[in-house]
Amino acid sequence: MPLASKTVAIFGGGIAGASLARRLSRDYPVTLVDPLDYFEVPMSAPRSLVAPNFAEPAIIPFPEALPTVRHIRGRLIEWSTDAANVQHIDGHTSTLSSDVSVLATGSRFSSPLVRSEGGTLEERKAFYSRFHFRLLQARNVLIVGGGPIGIEIAGEISETFPDKRLTVLEAGPRILGGTSPKLAAHAQRVLAERGVAVIVNERLVGRQPTDDLFGTEGEAETDRGRTLSYDLLLWCIGGRPNTAFMRSQHPELLDSAGRIKVDRSLRVCGQSSVFAIGDITDLTENKMAWHVQGQVKVAEANIRSVLEGRSDGFKHYKAKTNDPTMVVTLGSRAGVSHLPGLGLVTAGWLNRMAKSAHMLIPKYRKALGVPKADVLTHEIGIRETAAARER
Ligand SMILES: Cc1cc2nc3c(=O)[nH]c(=O)nc-3n(C[C@H](O)[C@H](O)[C@H](O)COP(=O)(O)OP(=O)(O)OC[C@H]3O[C@@H](n4cnc5c(N)ncnc54)[C@H](O)[C@@H]3O)c2cc1C
Known part of the structure; x- marks a missing residue:
């Protein structure tokens, strides 16, 4: 159960946001905003396209993945240094305030093949x-x-x-x-x-x-x-960054590719209590979960420092530039x-x-603390495919 009254709002519940929410929610009240009602292991999507049952263990409802996190089904539509405006799934909008905010809205793709933009x-x-x-x-x-x-x-x-x-x-x-x-x-x-x-x-x-x-x-x-x-x-x-919410009020915080400028502590440049992690940052490294996990550790330590009122001793993240x-x-x-x-x-x-x-389904199920599941073998997928062909 959370120990402190200071609050954290995380926008985006993908690899970065969900992992961080899981860690911080042990000690702090965390609110997660995401238009989806589930976490999906992104790496599994290409297999699920040819063997749909493969998606079963890869898609985890948020209440199961993050049981102590308050989830708002909605989208961050506008962010400014004063307010984070959220559009809820029923269309109404509200302003969310918190002691620390984390922007982790990830990437969007040209089609829903590997990532849905909303839905159940x-x-x-x-x-x-x-x-x-x-x-x-x-x-x-x-x-x-x-x-x-x-x-x-x-x-x-x-x-x-x-x-x-x-x-x-x-x-x-x-x-x-x-x-x-x-x-x-x-x-x-x-x-x-x-x-x-x-x-x-x-x-x-x-x-x-x-x-x-x-x-x-x-x-x-x-x-x-x-x-x-x-x-x-x-x-x-x-694989473009989901950062439209930043464009109207703070275009100066976006680079030419629309990525959010962060400092070495993974705070949004010039902000003391707003962090950005994952694919949306301007860190010069391949946009990969492999790197995101290092960012989550640094961001968690620094967020804890901010919530505990410390103003120095922040950890630094070094981008994995040219790491193949x-x-x-x-x-x-x-x-x-x-x-x-x-x-x-x-x-x-x-x-x-x-x-x-x-x-990588077992890895991310473990990271979120959900029970192991049988990851269906591709052979089962092939048998299903053959059976479907027969029908
Ligand atoms: C098919 C595929 C295979 C991959 N394979 C690998 C691999 O093998 N190894 C590896 O290291 N990396 C791999 N990656 C890359 C890796 O998945 C990403 O780097 C990682 O998911 C980035 O995490 P993220 O949390 O920043 O963003 P995402 O995982 O994209 O999550 C972003 C979340 O934010 C939500 N969101 C979007 N807009 C808003 C908004 N306005 N308000 C609130 N929420 C919002 C989305 O619904 C989503 O849940 C792969 C990616 C794909 C698509």
Whole structure:
């Protein structure tokens, strides 16, 4: 039970916000604002698209993940140094005040494939089932974006549905631009062996990303005059910071990419009791949960200092600039990674152990203190897929 009367408000209950809420709520009253009614392990999404039951242990209702945290289902719509305005799920707005505020609203993507912008746990699970059915019907899938998300989705689809035609279109000079060329080359080789076509240095023209995943077949043109036909088009670009709430009152606190400027103590620049953590910060490192966990520890210590009235001795966070650590899955049995101390790892068994088998669901269930759950094996997913095909 909380020991103190000082209060903490956390905006965003993803990896950063939920982990921090869990830790601070042991000693302080914490209010969490998030439009969702659940926490979802983000890494699991590519697998849940091909095996919807995989989402079962990956999606945890907030009351189970954060039982002592007060959850407001809503969205931070405007933040200023005086007030945090929240729009609740029923449309009404209110102002939330607290002794410490934490901004942790993460990233938004071009489509709901890997992240829903709102909704309930039931709606998210229904989305995976509906998408899975759509995928079963598709023969020719075009994935736009060769970053980790596009490549992991290509890995899942090519493993589970080897008979589908799959093309990845990447505007940059290579796939997986955020990590090393060697890692990218290995991933491309594995995909090529599965018959996946990867096109680089070309982008779609005359089209905007759309969240309509259930549209009809069509043709797409690239800036090099190539025509690509498809019957399922998946936009896997994006990863933009959710910081619209800062734009009207404090644009000076955003960098040119819309990320929030933080100091070494992870406080919003110039603010003594407002912190920002996770994907929305201007820290120069890959936007990854791997790094977020270090930020959460520093922010927790510093928030405790603020709540205890201390004005010095704050911990500092050092951005992991140019750290190539990354695990990219290519289905449930393959992957490629850069691991600390090991460097490039291509062995299937090691990547399976690190992420591909479980997509980090057990790690984040443990971090949130929820009981272990059977992480369905991909083999079960494949059997379900086969059964669905029969029907
Ligand atoms: C498919 C996929 C695979 C990944 N794989 C890996 C991996 O293997 N390893 C790794 O280290 N990282 C991985 N990442 C990256 C990692 O998930 C992110 O870096 C991490 O989730 C960032 O945490 P966050 O809390 O900042 O943001 P998020 O996890 O994006 O959470 C943000 C939360 O804020 C809420 N929110 C949004 N707007 C508002 C608002 N206005 N008001 C209130 N709440 C709001 C959202 O609903 C959400 O719950 C992966 C990401 C994806 C999508």
